[in-house]
Amino acid sequence: MIRKCEEIVVRDSENARGGNGTVHFYDWMKSEDAEGHGRLFSKLVVPSGASIGEHQHDGEFEVFYVIEGNPTVIDNGEAVDLKPGDMHLCPNGSKHSIENRTDKDATVIALIMNDLAEG
Secondary structure: OOOOOOOEEEEEEEHHHHOOEEEEEEEEEEEEHHHOOOEEEEEEEOOOOOOEEEEEEEOOOOOOEEEEEEEEEEEEEEEEEEOOOOOOEEOOOEEEEEEEEOOOOEEEEEEEEEEEOOO
16 A cells, blocks of 8 residues: 555644644544554644643553654653654553643654554
């Protein structure tokens, strides 16, 4: 399968999970393409001041890989500033959020994968 950049759907999520501003989701793979292994395969662009509010993952886990910028992740209540090349894993049953406290966009690859050990 090939999906050209002009075919990639861009979703603008305003106040995602109770966060601030608008986060741009470049959904480069669709959940149906994953054959039950996951539900989100996206490049996130988090503008200055924007965030995705705290939420819990049940039956799944999420991983962020920072491409550009310096987002802050709240990992089970602990704020951690990330830089390009850093990874954050939110395991099944855990809570997290992401926000951009800087004046430049943050770009993150985000994957939400099903916890296959559960099923």
